[in-house]
Amino acid sequence: MSVLVEVSDLVKTFGEGDTATRVLRDLSMVLHEGDLAALLGPSGSGKSTLLTILGTLMRPTSGEHRMLGEDMTQASDAALTEFRNRHIGFVFQFHHLLPDFTALENVIFPTAVSAGRETRKARQRGEELLQRVGLEERIHFKATQLSGGQKQRVAIARALMNQPELVLADEPTGNLDRQSAEQVMDLIREINTVEKTTFLISTHDEKIAAACRRQIKVVDGKVESGD
Numbered sequence: 001m002s003v004l005v006e007v008s009d010l011v012k013t014f015g016e017g018d019t020a021t022r023v024l025r026d027l028s029m030v031l032h033e034g035d036l037a038a039l040l041g042p043s044g045s046g047k048s049t050l051l052t053i054l055g056t057l058m059r060p061t062s063g064e065h066r067m068l069g070e071d072m073t074q075a076s077d078a079a080l081t082e083f084r085n086r087h088i089g090f091v092f093q094f095h096h097l098l099p100d101f102t103a104l105e106n107v108i109f110p111t112a113v114s115a116g117r118e119t120r121k122a123r124q125r126g127e128e129l130l131q132r133v134g135l136e137e138r139i140h141f142k143a144t145q146l147s148g149g150q151k152q153r154v155a156i157a158r159a160l161m162n163q164p165e166l167v168l169a170d171e172p173t174g175n176l177d178r179q180s181a182e183q184v185m186d187l188i189r190e191i192n193t194v195e196k197t198t199f200l201i202s203t204h205d206e207k208i209a210a211a212c213r214r215q216i217k218v219v220d221g222k223v224e225s226g227d
Ligand SMILES: Nc1ncnc2c1ncn2[C@@H]1O[C@H](COP(=O)(O)OP(=O)(O)OP(=O)(O)O)[C@@H](O)[C@H]1O
Pocket: 014, 015, 021, 023, 041, 042, 043, 044, 045, 046, 047, 048, 049, 050
């Protein structure tokens, strides 16, 4: 399997001087194309910080970060934004859907905004994705008319809109009941199998972690096991 993401000796320090907190401490890991990996570790160990850096939303203090062979630490802000739009999808604990817009609008809006227009192709892909996540009957429902699990499935469809190689999910089932959490995880597994999309999923839930094919444990800002 080829390497999709590689970080080495990643350091992230927040603040300066006496109040500086070193959150990531020479963290190194690799994600391969097609990985379905859980990111585990105690609260405060640095999981969200790592996901934010891997998502190119924040730069590390030092260390190396490569994705698809490109050096993320050397890229300009504009290049990072473009790279992120093309190659990375995000799913968060709180779905962040626009409440007054339909499922379909929520899925296609981010793409339409970054492209400056809403194309027929985007609409078609949005509809296909909502079918894939089992919401074909709810395409024109407003976000407020959907259950928590359904909203999270819309968020997954939205993350897949631009056919990203990597989807980063920060506690995607943290806000769901057991049954909805398992359905969301089944969906992620299916997408991973069918589309070969790579997933890195931070979770405190042992069952969700066990449903992943790989478990990476972060303790005190370093990978303790799973790399
Ligand atoms: N912007 C920031 N400024 C200062 N400290 C921060 C900032 N972001 C995170 N931290 C600190 O970094 C540490 C790691 O936070 P992070 O959110 O990465 O942990 P986590 O493993 O995701 O935790 P949880 O499982 O509770 O979500 C925490 O001690 C947190 O207070």
